Amino acid sequence: MLTDLHGIELRSVLAAIAAMSLGGCMAGQSTRTPAGPLSVDERREVIERQAREQVPARTPTKQASGDSGEVPAAIENLFVDDLMLRALVRREAITILEASQQEWPDGALGCAAPGMNYMQMLTPGYRVKLQANGQTYSYHSDLKGRFVLCDGGVPAPPAKRASTDKPSQ
Numbered sequence: 001m002l003t004d005l006h007g008i009e010l011r012s013v014l015a016a017i018a019a020m021s022l023g024g025c026m027a028g029q030s031t032r033t034p035a036g037p038l039s040v041d042e043r044r045e046v047i048e049r050q051a052r053e054q055v056p057a058r059t060p061t062k063q064a065s066g067d068s069g070e071v072p073a074a075i076e077n078l079f080v081d082d083l084m085l086r087a088l089v090r091r092e093a094i095t096i097l098e099a100s101q102q103e104w105p106d107g108a109l110g111c112a113a114p115g116m117n118y119m120q121m122l123t124p125g126y127r128v129k130l131q132a133n134g135q136t137y138s139y140h141s142d143l144k145g146r147f148v149l150c151d152g153g154v155p156a157p158p159a160k161r162a163s164t165d166k167p168s169q
Contacts, residue, residue, distance in 0.1 A: 040078065040085070040158050040159065040160075041158075043077070043078050043081065043145070044078065044146070044158075046074070047074050047078065047144060048144045070101060071100070071101065071126045071128055075128070075145060075147075076096065076128055078141075078145055078147065079130060079139040079141075080094050080096075082147075082149070082159050083137055083139075085159040086149070086159040087132045087133055087135070087137075089133060093132055093133070094130055094131070095130065095131045095132075096128060096129075097131050098127070098128065098129040099126070099127075099129075100126065100128075101124070101126055102125050102126060102140070103122050103123070103124050104122070104124075104125055104140070104142075105122065105123075106118045106119060106121065106123065107119030107120075107121070107123055108155070109123065109140040109141065109147070109148055109155075110127070110140050110150065111140050111150035111153060111154070111155040112155070113154065114154075124142070124143055125140065125143055126139075126140070126141050126143075127140050127141075128141075137149055137151075138150045138151075
């Protein structure tokens, strides 16, 4: 019998974890088969759905400079995909310079548009600085994947993928 320091049988724990993982995977499956890679909007929907289903273990706090934060790969991929569309570069041409957890002072995610009003409450999220073609891009998000590109202190909305659908006649 395999036990840890507290006398719990590890096989039972591993079996329970495997059952929960499979149940979560099966519950989250969609009957739709993707025709290609997910768009930025589709990825954002997936992240929002996962955030609703999962309560974060802890609220992220602002990182001290020099510390690297724990940014989920799904959020980083959302930013990289957006930058690929925006800068017209391949994934390999993008470098992650910094990634940190943040606690934004309001719903503007640290990048308020002049003359706009924002929800006045602390908003946990992430800041990721990317580089492409020698230029630096600062992405700010909340925990659910809502994000802006903060360009010189002014927010830019997510890039839109050009539609390949033909107009109906």
